């Protein structure tokens with residue numbers, strides 16, 4: 001039956017890493033693999049009360065179809081919540097989506113023809129790469145530095161792509177506590193990226209699932225909030241700040257860009273679940289998202305600190321072995337010494353009952369073999385210590401085996 005597949009479906013690959021990580025769901029494995037939020041951060045009791053009330057007393061509304069743009073109650077709550085953060089939007093500049101992964105799909109549908117260029121970090125979020133690939137976009141990687149995308153290299157790549165006659169569409173970035181690296185883009189680089197986008201007439205796709213999970217340091221203004229030309233589209237998901245299972249997010253965009261997004265969403269799903277939209281809206285109005293965030297940030301701070309302590313305690317002292325120390329989000333990024341292949345090492349790690357995501361899956365240029373992503377969100381501090389102890393043993397053995405191999 002394969003002859004019936006569209007060229008898109010025929011070309012779409014299951015992520016090998018996601019398949020491998022299924023092995024790590026066994027209970028005796030300590031997994032730093034999945035990028036899931038901590039379940040203890042979900043406001044389940046409050047949501048249960050609201051859900052019961054909605055289903056009893058507002059069922060005619062919440063069990064019905066809604067508008068493609070999304071519930072006005074939810075968008076109004078978001079407008080109010082975003083304003084003190086410097087993000088000034090009207091109701092019509094917000095589109096509710098079935099979480100940000102759908103937002104990425106809609107961006108592709110609205111703005112990409114096959115071969116159109118999107119610039120992204122090396123490394124970047126695998127789910128975005130999969131969406132861009134499905135729409136046959138040409139993904140050009142730009143190295144990520146400790147303060148975000150290397151803007152000088154971005155400018156070079158833009159020149160090269162233009163010289164090659166390519167059609168350039170935009171730049172995809174995750175400025176706060178990036179997935180997978182945990183790196184945050186500095187204010188100077190956000191401004192520089194905006195200036196490049198203005199000069200080169202590019203869109204900016206700003207994906208920010210983790211910015212509100214900042215547990216140290218000061219917030220940095222979003223690119224969207226500094227953009228006076230309306231060329232930035234901002235994706236904000238409820239997955240990490242409320243509950244991933246709600247499958248709820250909003251996209252902020254101005255003018256024609258928003259119009260295009262609404263038009264491509266309509267045939268995609270008609271509307272996002274009205275029930276979950278009203279759950280989130282009522283939660284925001286009755287309990288307050290900022291108060292909830294105050295409660296859940298310490299959960300992530302404690303886990304991140306436990307992982308940094310464990311890395312410092314257990315990892316061997318080897319040249320080239322280093323890691324990020326993020327002020328928020330879910331992820332720590334580890335660079336192994338040159339020549340160590342984290343993908344190859346994963347099999348041995350699983351034998352030692354510990355797992356991680358090899359970094360190469362996040363590089364659109366096939367690089368990053370000696371990197372890995374560790375998520376600290378799902379384990380207790382004690383599990384983190386034990387898991388890193390196991391991982392450090394595997395890392396030390398792998399490095400030692402390479403040295404013996406090189407000497408032989």
Ligand SMILES: Cc1ncc(COP(=O)(O)O)c(C=O)c1O
Pocket residue numbers: 035098099100101102125127174179207209237238239244248249
């Ligand atoms: C950078 C980034 N964008 C988008 C998503 C998708 O999130 P969701 O579809 O749950 O909103 C994720 C999920 O991990 C992510 O890390």
